Amino acid sequence: MVKLPPFLPNLDQVLKELVTAGVDAIAAMDSIGPVMTIDIETGRPHMGSPDGSGYLSGKYILPVTLKYIYEITRFVNLPVVGVGGVTDYRGALQMIMAGATGVGMVSAPMLRGFEIFNQTAAALRAYLEKRGCKAISELKGLTHKRAADRQPLFGVKAGIDPDLCNSCGLCLRVCYALAIEEEEKTYRVLIERCVSCGLCESVCPVEAVFFS
């Protein structure tokens, strides 16, 4: 099993060569960095290495790892062990849905103790039972199928389904193109201003935003 660093610019080429070399599996990914955080009272860097910098692991890197696994499993049909940002069963499930076959955790057990493995496994079992899944492999790569259902965003404009909208106003707040306005207890998109960025869809809590 070969472990990959994040942000490989020539990912497809590297994966091709790994397949040719006969690897059995891929682990993705290593920590992100170098990074630094700073104590605002003293100006000193926080981290404990000789120069005060370090590498970023744990929950903040989960979205990066998920996209990475998604891309890797688009290119190759090897088992991928997702590692990078998982702190509970939700992160583990997202890894599986992105295409991972297995999931690893490093920072979370270091910070919270090894019991987190049993807790995560128990929570996964409960989730699968609730969802009526016999095995977690049933969810492997689900996001690839869901993403294929999505329309490409470019060239289409946002719209809001008034029957679903709960008038929370989040879409209006995030729309930097000022393309959303409040209208009689619901919200509507000014098509001519919409730049199809998708932010409103990302924040809408009830999936009232659509693109057409």
Ligand SMILES: Cc1cc2nc3c(=O)[nH]c(=O)nc-3n(C[C@H](O)[C@H](O)[C@H](O)COP(=O)(O)O)c2cc1C
């Ligand atoms: C303290 C520490 C030391 C690490 N040392 C290594 C290492 O020697 N080799 C390696 O491939 N990854 C190393 N990693 C990276 C982890 O294996 C893992 O890829 C990364 O932390 C992301 O997973 P996580 O978010 O679950 O922590 C280290 C991580 C931490 C936190």
Ligand code: SF4
């Ligand atoms: S897609 Fe972007 S520009 Fe268009 S309405 Fe939504 S937030 Fe505004």
Ligand code: SF4
């Ligand atoms: S974010 Fe969704 S629910 Fe909230 S106002 Fe906008 S469309 Fe309605």
